[in-house]
Amino acid sequence: MGPGRVVTAIEPGRGHRLEMCVKNRYFIISVVNDGIAGAIMTLDARARSEPKSTLQKMTIHDAWSRQYRSGENDAFYALAFDYIASVLGDPNSASVLDAGCGSGTKAFELVKRGYLVTALDFSDSILERARADAAALGFDGRVQFSQGDLTALALPTGGVQRCVCWGVLMHVPDIGRAVSELSRVLGPGGVLIVSEGNLRSVQAATLRWIKRALGRERAEVIPTEAGIEFWEETSTGRLMTRQADIPWLVREFRRHGLELVQRRAGQFSEIYVILPWRPLRRLVHLLNNLWFRFPRLAGPAYGNLLVFRKP
Numbered sequence: 001m002g003p004g005r006v007v008t009a010i011e012p013g014r015g016h017r018l019e020m021c022v023k024n025r026y027f028i029i030s031v032v033n034d035g036i037a038g039a040i041m042t043l044d045a046r047a048r049s050e051p052k053s054t055l056q057k058m059t060i061h062d063a064w065s066r067q068y069r070s071g072e073n074d075a076f077y078a079l080a081f082d083y084i085a086s087v088l089g090d091p092n093s094a095s096v097l098d099a100g101c102g103s104g105t106k107a108f109e110l111v112k113r114g115y116l117v118t119a120l121d122f123s124d125s126i127l128e129r130a131r132a133d134a135a136a137l138g139f140d141g142r143v144q145f146s147q148g149d150l151t152a153l154a155l156p157t158g159g160v161q162r163c164v165c166w167g168v169l170m171h172v173p174d175i176g177r178a179v180s181e182l183s184r185v186l187g188p189g190g191v192l193i194v195s196e197g198n199l200r201s202v203q204a205a206t207l208r209w210i211k212r213a214l215g216r217e218r219a220e221v222i223p224t225e226a227g228i229e230f231w232e233e234t235s236t237g238r239l240m241t242r243q244a245d246i247p248w249l250v251r252e253f254r255r256h257g258l259e260l261v262q263r264r265a266g267q268f269s270e271i272y273v274i275l276p277w278r279p280l281r282r283l284v285h286l287l288n289n290l291w292f293r294f295p296r297l298a299g300p301a302y303g304n305l306l307v308f309r310k311p
């Protein structure tokens with residue numbers, strides 16, 4: 001068996017998993033409850049840290065901008081941040097932490113609603129772009145950018161009262177460490193809003209099934225207790241994207257002292273990123289906006305918004 005190969009995929013939540021790191025190699029053994037299927041894989045410890053260097057380069061950030069920056073998406077984010085502002089409460093002199101800010105689009109949504117923002121990311125290149133955009137928008141006095149790693153935050157324990165972490169944990173291999181750090185820096189009464197992709201959504205389950213049936217999965221697929229990790233080889237290095245096991249994530253934050261206050265739908269689907277036809281993409285955006293406003297059910301939706309509070 002070669003390194004990093006999954007023998008048989010399993011559905012997380014239905015089995016057990018053992019992960020060992022011996023001499024800089026991870027050995028992961030997963031067994032489902034009924035014993036019908038199992039997965040054994042090894043992954044080089046260096047490969048697990050590679051996404052960090054991939055995210056230092058602009059290539060992947062530019063690709064995300066092409067996929068996610070559109071008039072329709074901006075309209076959705078405006079809707080989502082009206083909701084987020086209603087959860088965060090009135091702006092005051094304490095800044096909101098945007099943990100994993102990327103190009104700063106979510107930080108700018110907060111600034112537009114009157115908040116002061118501290119926007120943090122570990123990628124210098126994207127921070128440089130975000131700083132330039134903030135200056136061009138005249139927001140530079142309202143948002144401060146800072147370089148930092150979610151798995152080792154250089155912030156005092158309990159020093160943050162409000163935090164937004166949108167689409168970030170899905171790219172952090174050591175998600176347990178990031179959950180622990182976010183929980184540590186949040187002070188009593190503090191609020192954390194997390195946006196992640198839901199493993200059990202209609203989109204995720206259908207696309208996994210189609211790709212498996214057609215043998216079209218290009219990524220290395222690794223089931224873990226936190227969700228399903230997709231390790232892709234991009235032109236500038238490896239990138240990991242996780243479809244989250246939301247109940248696991250909620251339990252993990254609870255283990256670190258945070259209570260779930262609300263779980264609601266974000267975007268029902270992000271399938272617009274691969275649809276070639278504009279009218280079809282518009283239809284998906286229409287569904288996303290309607291789903292966000294009315295049923296709001298998180299279970300079938302791909303985007304999930306989780307609101308946590310520290311008692």
Ligand SMILES: C[S@@+](CC[C@H](N)C(=O)[O-])C[C@H]1O[C@@H](n2cnc3c(N)ncnc32)[C@H](O)[C@@H]1O
Pocket residue numbers: 055064099100101102103104105106120121122123126148149150151165166167168171172
């Ligand atoms: C998909 S982007 C999302 C950016 C932004 N939150 C948004 O929604 O537009 C993920 C961002 O998380 C950052 N990131 C990933 N792992 C991180 C870590 N451990 N510490 C800090 N930033 C991280 C990446 O550099 C990237 O900018």
